[in-house]
Amino acid sequence: MTMRFILSSVAALFLSACATIPAPVSPAQTPQTATVRIIGLNDFHGNLEPFPRLSQVPVADGKSEQAQLAGAAYLASAVAEARTQNAYNMVIAAGDLIGASPLASSIFLDEPTIGAMNRIGLDFNAVGNHEFDRGWQELQRMQNGGCTQYTLRQPCQVEQPFPGAKFRFLAANVIMPGGETLFAPYGIKRFGTGAAQVSVGVIGLTLKDTPSLVTPSGVDGLTFLDEADTINALVPRLEAEGADAIVVSIHQGLSTEVGVNDKSCGGVSGALLDILARLDPRVDVVISGHTHRAYVCDYSAIDPSRKFLVTSAGYGGSLLTDIALTVDLARNDVIAASADNVVVQSQGRDAAGAPVPANPAFRQYAPDPQVAEYVSTYVAASREAAQRPVGKVSGSAADPGPATEETQLGNLIADAQLFATRAQGAQIAFMNNSGVRTPMNAAADGTVTYGDIYSVQPFGNTLITKSFTGAQLLALLEQQFDDDGFAQTFSPSEGFAMRYDMRRPSGSRLVAASLDGKPINPAATYRVTMNSFLAAGGDGFTVFADGTNVVTGPVDLDAMEAYLRAVPLRQLPETGRVTEAK
Known part of the structure; x- marks a missing residue:
């Protein structure tokens, strides 16, 4: 990226999506660089509990490992551990947090998934196609809270009222009839102060083909714009507002033929490729989703003029992507980026209730007590219906x-x-x-x-x-x-x-x-x-x-x-x- 310039004449648009974490540093101690830790998620689909069966994790050379994966309480612990690596950290999701969910979440209109993500500390979520399964008015209720009924199912059965999301939904390419976006097109999170301040801009959007993937009434009146054109139009605006790093969170993805942490982009295919080929080179990271595949692709191996990473953490909270961006504070520019997918191995049990041995190839996490208690409340509430x-x-x-x-x-x-x-x-x-x-x-x-x-x-x-x-x-x-x-x-x-x-x-x-x-x-x-x-x-x-x-x-x-x-x-x-x- 080129040097960032802050233009004082830019209107303070979408400030509700911005946050600042103060960390005073005296001029004599001002560091030359700062690292921002970004935890990437995608396609959680309301998987509050661990998957009921062992999952296959592609590792390398066509080999895979089996493990018990996922569950919101285990994901919470994995995210918390990743955060400890850097004081400057944030969590970004690339859509389909909700929709097509297991019963414990879906029967309650996915309210508990929003609650779980509030507790995990999600900062931004780009809308995916499944966010529109119950219609865009219900999706706005997910953001804003409340108990207005937009579906056949009664809201607020457990929490009254439903508080809504503490994180921000982003929808840069989803246009309302009046011309405004359904949610803010981007957000900025700022860390530190003065010369040591680091600002990360996040553009969030879904695939333009969303209307063909959901019930038409759910997107009635909305227009879905071209993804690359939308991103490229916003990059200069983020630079003008002082973003040192630009992250794109998009609900579109790739397929690959390599392990979850092979950076070679081997055998990549999919609709996202056409978008990536047109992206402004000033983008630093693309957090993607939709295909339910896990990958970390150094896109410069495909196009040396576009030196960004493209990541995806699979499906259902089974992985998270641990991303580190190093920012040169004098140049206000990203000078290094790395990413790895981390397997979220949970503590499984067999049909008799006995613990399933962990796979030593992966770290096994303990459940976060607060999130585990929250999830158990909803699981218990759904049990009578589920077991009938x-x-x-x-x-x-x-x-x-x-x-x-x-x-x-x-x-x-x-x-x-x-x-x-x-x-x-x-x-x-x-x-x-x-x-x-x-x-x-x-x-x-x-x-x-x-x-x-x-x-x-x-x-x-x-x-x-x-x-x-x-x-x-x-x-x-x-x-x-x-x-x-x-x-x-x-x-x-x-x-x-x-x-x-x-x-x-x-x-x-x-x-x-x-x-x-x-x-x-x-x-x-x-x-x-x-x-x-x-x-x-x-x-x-x-x-x-x-x-x-x-x-x-x-x-x-x-x-x-x-x-x-x-x-x-x-x-x-x-x-x-x-x-x-x-």
């Missing part, structure tokens, strides 16, 4: 699998949705596999609880049944395999079958589609059920927004519970309803 049995299935688990494949669990959901909407004339139901969030973990005897099905579908979508012509239905099916976004195959209900061939040109990849053995007739009319997210054109399936004779049915979880309760033992459906030509 809703039925039995013929398998111990059904893996959701990737979004590009039909799965048993997706087929089970589609069958349940068809079962629940037969009275509305439904003949076919489709489930988007990207909406299946976790495996359905049944007990040894096949028992499934409400907590199990809630974890699988935490969004609270309603079921919508519409009439489509056969021609519309075929056009909808083609959208699974077009080149607009990623390929995503539906899991369809029983009696429906389709075959596709990705070797064909886009628009002609659907080879065949049939219902009860009969080819779909373009001139006929079909009643189709989908969740409310898809019904509004979510995931880019715009044809779903068409259709006539719309009937709103039950909530997806109620449909699943009724389907499981209808028989003593529900057989998990086989796959094979969708086939690919080879």
